[in-house]
Amino acid sequence: xxxxxxxxxxxxxxxxxxSVKSLLENDGYAVFEADSGREGLRKVVECKPDVIVLDIMxxxxxxxxxVNQAIKYQDLYAEYRNIPIVMTSSIELTPDxxxxxxxxxxxxxxxxxxxxxxxxxxxxxxxxxxxALCPSxxxx
Amino acid sequence: MSEGxxxxxxxxxxxxxxxxxxxxxxxxxxxxxxxxxxxGGQGLEGVTKLKPSLVVVDLKxxxxxxxxxxxxxxxxxxxxxxxxxxxxxxxxxxxxxxxxGAYDFLPKPFSPDELRLIVNRGLERRRLMQETRQCEVERAxxxxxxxxxxxxxxxxxxxxxxxxxxxxKHLDNxxxxxxxxxxxxxxxxRTEELQALIKDWLSLxxxxxxxxxxxxxxxxxxxxxxxxxxxxxxxxxxxxxxxxSRIPENTYFVKGDGNCLSVIFDNLIVNAIKYxxxxxxxxxxxESLGGEVAIAxxxxxxxxPEKYRPFLFEEFxxxxxxxxxxxxxxxxxxxxxxxxxxxxxxxxxxxxxxNVGSTFRVRLLEYRAQTEEEEKKGAQDDLRSGKDxxxxxxx
Numbered sequence: 001x002x003x004x005x006x007x008x009x010x011x012x013x014x015x016x017x018x019s020v021k022s023l024l025e026n027d028g029y030a031v032f033e034a035d036s037g038r039e040g041l042r043k044v045v046e047c048k049p050d051v052i053v054l055d056i057m058x059x060x061x062x063x064x065x066x067v068n069q070a071i072k073y074q075d076l077y078a079e080y081r082n083i084p085i086v087m088t089s090s091i092e093l094t095p096d097x098x099x100x101x102x103x104x105x106x107x108x109x110x111x112x113x114x115x116x117x118x119x120x121x122x123x124x125x126x127x128x129x130x131x132a133l134c135p136s137x138x139x140x
Numbered sequence: 141m142s143e144g145x146x147x148x149x150x151x152x153x154x155x156x157x158x159x160x161x162x163x164x165x166x167x168x169x170x171x172x173x174x175x176x177x178x179x180g181g182q183g184l185e186g187v188t189k190l191k192p193s194l195v196v197v198d199l200k201x202x203x204x205x206x207x208x209x210x211x212x213x214x215x216x217x218x219x220x221x222x223x224x225x226x227x228x229x230x231x232x233x234x235x236x237x238x239x240x241g242a243y244d245f246l247p248k249p250f251s252p253d254e255l256r257l258i259v260n261r262g263l264e265r266r267r268l269m270q271e272t273r274q275c276e277v278e279r280a281x282x283x284x285x286x287x288x289x290x291x292x293x294x295x296x297x298x299x300x301x302x303x304x305x306x307x308x309k310h311l312d313n314x315x316x317x318x319x320x321x322x323x324x325x326x327x328x329x330r331t332e333e334l335q336a337l338i339k340d341w342l343s344l345x346x347x348x349x350x351x352x353x354x355x356x357x358x359x360x361x362x363x364x365x366x367x368x369x370x371x372x373x374x375x376x377x378x379x380x381x382x383x384x385s386r387i388p389e390n391t392y393f394v395k396g397d398g399n400c401l402s403v404i405f406d407n408l409i410v411n412a413i414k415y416x417x418x419x420x421x422x423x424x425x426x427e428s429l430g431g432e433v434a435i436a437x438x439x440x441x442x443x444x445p446e447k448y449r450p451f452l453f454e455e456f457x458x459x460x461x462x463x464x465x466x467x468x469x470x471x472x473x474x475x476x477x478x479x480x481x482x483x484x485x486x487x488x489x490x491x492x493x494x495n496v497g498s499t500f501r502v503r504l505l506e507y508r509a510q511t512e513e514e515e516k517k518g519a520q521d522d523l524r525s526g527k528d529x530x531x532x533x534x535x
Contacts, residue, residue, distance in 0.1 A: 015300035015326050019307040022319075026311055090295040116295075117302040120310050 005131050008032045008049035010040035010067060011088070012057050020053070020118070027124055037063035041070055044080050050134045051127055054110065056089035064089070065108040073107050084130035086112040148263070149190050152176040153183030153209060154198035154225070159248075163196055166252045167259065180204025187213055192220060194262055196255075199226035199233060207240055214241025219269070221262035225250070289456060293337060293471075297330040333470070340472040343403065344455075347479045356484065358507045361392040361433065364401050365424050368409055380418035383409075386425040392433050393507040396484045401504075404480050405437070407473040408500050412439035415498070432486070432503045443494035452490060453478040477502075 007029045011017050014035065021031045032047045034040035037057060044052065052071070056064035068085055071077050087110035091098070094113045099105055111133070112126050150172045152163045160176040167174045175190055177183040180203050187195060195213060199206035210222050224237040229247035237245055243262045246254060304323045308315070315323075362385070369383045376383050394401070405424075412422040420440040427434050444452065444459055451457045456471035481488045485505045492498035 013296060013300055015330060016303055018326070019300075019303045019323065022311065022315060023307045026314065090292065090299050116299045117306060120306055 004030070005051070006030045006032065006047055006049040007127065007131075008034065008040065008043055008047060008052045010034045010037070010043075010052065010057075010064070011055035012036060013055070016055070016116070023120065023124070024127065027127075029127070037067045040067050041077070044071065044077065044083070048080065049083060051084055051086060051130045053086045053088060053127070055116075056087060056091070065095075068110055069104070069107045082134065084112070084133045085110040086114060086126055086130055088114050088116050088118065090116045147171065147173055148194070149173045149175065149192040150259070151183065151186050151190060151192040151195045152197075153178075153180060153186075153195065153201070153206070155179060155201045156198065159198065159225075162252075163255065166255055167196075170256060170259070180206070180209045183209055184212060187217070187220070191217075193266060194221040194223065194259060196223045196225060196259075199224055199237070200228060207237065210237060210242050211240040219266065221266050223258055223262060290341070293456060294334065297334040297337075301327045301330050337470040337472070340470045340476060344472060344476050344479065347476065347483065356395045356397060358509075359394050359396045359398050359401050360390075361394055361401075361426060361435065362387040362389050364398065365405055365409075368402065368406050369424075371406075372409060372413060376413050376422070379413055379416065381413050381416045381420050381422060383413075384421065384423045386423060387435075392426045392428070392435075394433050394484075394504040395507045396504055400480045400484065404477045404502065405435075407477050408437040408502070411473065412437055412441065412498075412500075415439065416441040420497075428506065429503070431506055433506050435502045435504070436499050437502075438497060438499040440497040443496055444490065444492040444498055445494055449490065449492070453488070 005028075007024050009017055009020060009024075009031055010033075011020075012035050017033050017035070021033065024031050032043055032049060034043045040052075040054065043049075052067075054064050054067055064087060068087065071080055071083065071085065087095075092115050095105060095109050099108075102108075112130060114123060114126065150167050152160055152167070152174060154160050154163070154176070155178050157178075160178070164174045164176055175186055175192075177186050180197075180201055183195075183197065184204070195209075197206045197209050206224060206226070210224060213220055213222060218241065222242045223244050223246060224242045225246045225248055226233065227248040229245070234245045243265070244258050246258055304327050308320060308323060365385050365387055369385055372383065409422060409424070416422065416439050421438075423436075423438045425436050425438075448457075448459050452459075453474045455475040457474075458471045478488050481502055481504070487503045488500065490498055490500050
């Protein structure tokens with residue numbers, strides 16, 4: 001059941017957000033948006049989503065990885081650590097392939113990585129799987 | 141003892157005490173820190189510890205020979221300049237020393253001037269080689285940044301359009317007609333932006349490449365500006381902005397290329413209209429300033445915050461209003477302006493106050509009528525000296 005599940009969409013391209021929001025809403029999700037890493041982190045705390053769809057946001061100095069790192073490693077966001085992150089990018093290389101020697105690789109590796117434009121059936125399937133990973137509601 | 145941040149060290153290796161002493165005197169007077177050693181072994185240790193820029197080494201020494209010292213230093217630290225001195229100079233030893241890595245060869249006895257000359261030349265060469273290496277690194281970084289930027293800038297609008305169309309297909313008419321129209325409009329808009337970006341990018345590439353013809357002729361400023369204002373009359377009116385050129389006819393002529401000047405002022409005037417307020421004004425004026433013509437494009441617009449000014453002319457830089465969507469445009473306009481202006485021997489700058497407006501000032505070389513003789517002579521001089529005009533590589 002997709003109803004009641006919340007997706008937070010963090011992407012600086014408003015057109016991309018518009019089309020993906022409609023797509024997800026059509027599948028029964030409630031969708032929240034943010035247009036930057038900073039706003040994204042604010043919305044995580046505000047809405048407590050079940051899945052985060054996060055763009056790499058290269059224009060803002062790869063802000064996407066910053067969000068990833070914050071959620072998974074900073075104490076400030078410990079409560080949200082288990083929210084699965086689906087990272088999107090127009091670059092085809094995964095973080096592991098792009099930064100094979102990086103020490104911080106563990107910190108910036110998302111749960112799922114998809115290239116844009118999104119393959120719609122694949123995307124919906126991954127969001128569905130990600131939502132299933134998230135701890136169920138009702139727990140404090 | 142004052143030690144400048146850039147003080148370089150020179151090591152002298154010679155078993156002759158008098159030679160060490162005089163080298164030390166000459167070289168320290170030049171401002172170098174000098175350390176002297178009496179044999180090859182100590183000398184090598186000293187070089188390892190002190191990391192000098194240059195080493196003066198005598199060929200004939202007991203123990204480790206000068207040639208051996210040269211070979212070893214060159215192997216491990218090839219960036220150190222090696223000057224070989226000897227009382228028994230022969231062509232063979234000279235060649236041999238060079239082959240082992242010496243920069244130059246100085247036969248004894250030598251005058252202080254001769255030593256100074258060789259040291260200066262050697263260090264100059266070292267500096268140039270370091271600069272070259274640095275340039276190569278910078279170039280590789282810039283190239284990578286360029287590729288990433290371009291692929292991202294080009295990909296993003298295409299991705300947005302593709303996603304819209306793909307989702308429309310997937311949702312199969314479940315979206316309202318109004319929403320579908322809106323999305324199709326956005327697709328068109330993004331595609332247009334992409335085309336504009338490619339056009340600007342090619343302009344920029346053409347400016348940097350050889351295909352750019354650099355024929356500077358007499359250009360009539362007033363006419364060029366007037367034409368541009370005519371082009372944007374309707375757009376300005378739609379934005380509630382009034383346009384005014386205060387440039388008198390037949391007064392200001394600059395040395396440049398008509399097309400380039402059109403591009404420059406087109407960019408500035410469009411910006412002045414776009415970033416303006418309803419009821420605002422765009423005013424273009426000019427004045428003569430010691431061999432140059434200074435043109436001002438002033439608007440009564442939103443202004444540019446101080447913190448963005450250093451980046452204004454950078455590629456893809458766009459001022460973002462907090463909380464608003466990204467401002468339209470390719471982000472290349474001002475970068476192109478700057479390149480073109482610089483190519484023509486001019487300069488561009490901006491004054492701005494937030495919420496009051498901005499004034500972009502372009503200075504260009506004033507066209508001076510030369511006699512036919514002077515022009516011919518100029519052309520001949522260029523040919524003789526093999527002068528080649530460099531493009532776009534000014535600091």
